[in-house]
Amino acid sequence: RIVYVNGRFVPYEEATISIMDRGFLFGDGIYEVSAVVNGRLVDNEAHLARLDRSLGEIGIRNPHDAAGWTRLEEDLVARNGLTEGLVYMEVTRGVHERDFPFPPAEVAPTVVMFTQAKTILASPLAERGAKVITVEDLRWKRRDIKSVALLAQVLAKQQAAAAGVAEAWMHEDGLVTEGGSSTAFIITEDGRIVTRPLSTALLPGITRRAVMRLAEENGLTVEERAFTVEEALSAAEAFYTSASAFVMPVTEIDGTRVGGGQPGPLTRRLRGLYLEMAG
Numbered sequence: 679r680i681v682y683v684n685g686r687f688v689p690y691e692e693a694t695i696s697i698m699d700r701g702f703l704f705g706d707g708i709y710e711v712s713a714v715v716n717g718r719l720v721d722n723e724a725h726l727a728r729l730d731r732s733l734g735e736i737g738i739r740n741p742h743d744a745a746g747w748t749r750l751e752e753d754l755v756a757r758n759g760l761t762e763g764l765v766y767m768e769v770t771r772g773v774h775e776r777d778f779p780f781p782p783a784e785v786a787p788t789v790v791m792f793t794q795a796k797t798i799l800a801s802p803l804a805e806r807g808a809k810v811i812t813v814e815d816l817r818w819k820r821r822d823i824k825s826v827a828l829l830a831q832v833l834a835k836q837q838a839a840a841a842g843v844a845e846a847w848m849h850e851d852g853l854v855t856e857g858g859s860s861t862a863f864i865i866t867e868d869g870r871i872v873t874r875p876l877s878t879a880l881l882p883g884i885t886r887r888a889v890m891r892l893a894e895e896n897g898l899t900v901e902e903r904a905f906t907v908e909e910a911l912s913a914a915e916a917f918y919t920s921a922s923a924f925v926m927p928v929t930e931i932d933g934t935r936v937g938g939g940q941p942g943p944l945t946r947r948l949r950g951l952y953l954e955m956a957g
């Protein structure tokens with residue numbers, strides 16, 4: 679397995695970063711995850727644009743332009759012979775003696791990339807549908823930034839794992855914000871696809887945007903508004919989206935079956951449309 683660290687492709691076992699790395703000490707860094715299907719990156723330009731924006735929001739210099747990132751990603755995918763899975767990219771504020779304010783401007787960001795093989799297209803979970811639990815959203819107030827400080831999501835997703843379910847949907851003031859690592863959607867009885875509008879309360883999902891576009895192109899109605907946990911429990915269908923799950927049907931929320939406990943027809947259609955686009 680070959681990984682990328684600070685300008686070099688090296689065997690995973692040989693890749694090291696400093697104990698003074700600010701990503702390690704402070705969670706002071708940004709990450710991205712892009713899917714790979716049939717050896718090709720999915721919607722990668724949008725992921726790179728979000729990476730650039732996240733870095734800008736916290737004042738880390740983006741070490742590469744989109745073309746430079748793409749070359750590195752494609753090189754890494756090829757070196758690992760990856761046909762289906764994920765590319766993980768992380769940029770931290772670099773290595774410096776521990777001190778909270780930013781280090782001097784000449785300190786270079788740390789860059790790490792690796793791939794993970796994963797079955798995304800022929801997912802058994804997507805066939806039978808995922809169960810989710812709801813948990814309180816304990817995160818900070820800038821969730822639009824894809825920060826590596828993921829403790830609240832680690833705790834939420836551990837609760838999900840302990841409950842034997844695939845994802846945790848987080849809520850705040852009774853309203854669903856998003857999944858631990860995904861965007862939450864419901865579908866109403868009259869076929870409207872509902873997802874929360876973008877704000878600092880949630881990550882602007884790349885898969886979310888693509889699914890909304892595909893839905894509208896196919897004559898389906900998308901409604902951007904926040905929804906409550908109660909509304910989700912009685913929805914006709916539910917699903918979540920992410921680079922690693924694409925469109926994942928939800929068949930149970932907090933032990934209550936959604937849509938008769940089967941992946942819903944509109945959700946299946948959206949998954950099909952997304953797979954067609956990605957493949």
Ligand code: PDD
Binds near residue numbers: 856858859861881884
């Ligand atoms: N997570 N919301 C959160 C909190 C996320 O962490 C993610 C992605 C999403 C979906 O965004 P996108 O469609 O751009 O992948 C929404 C990645 C996959 C992860 O942390 O592994």
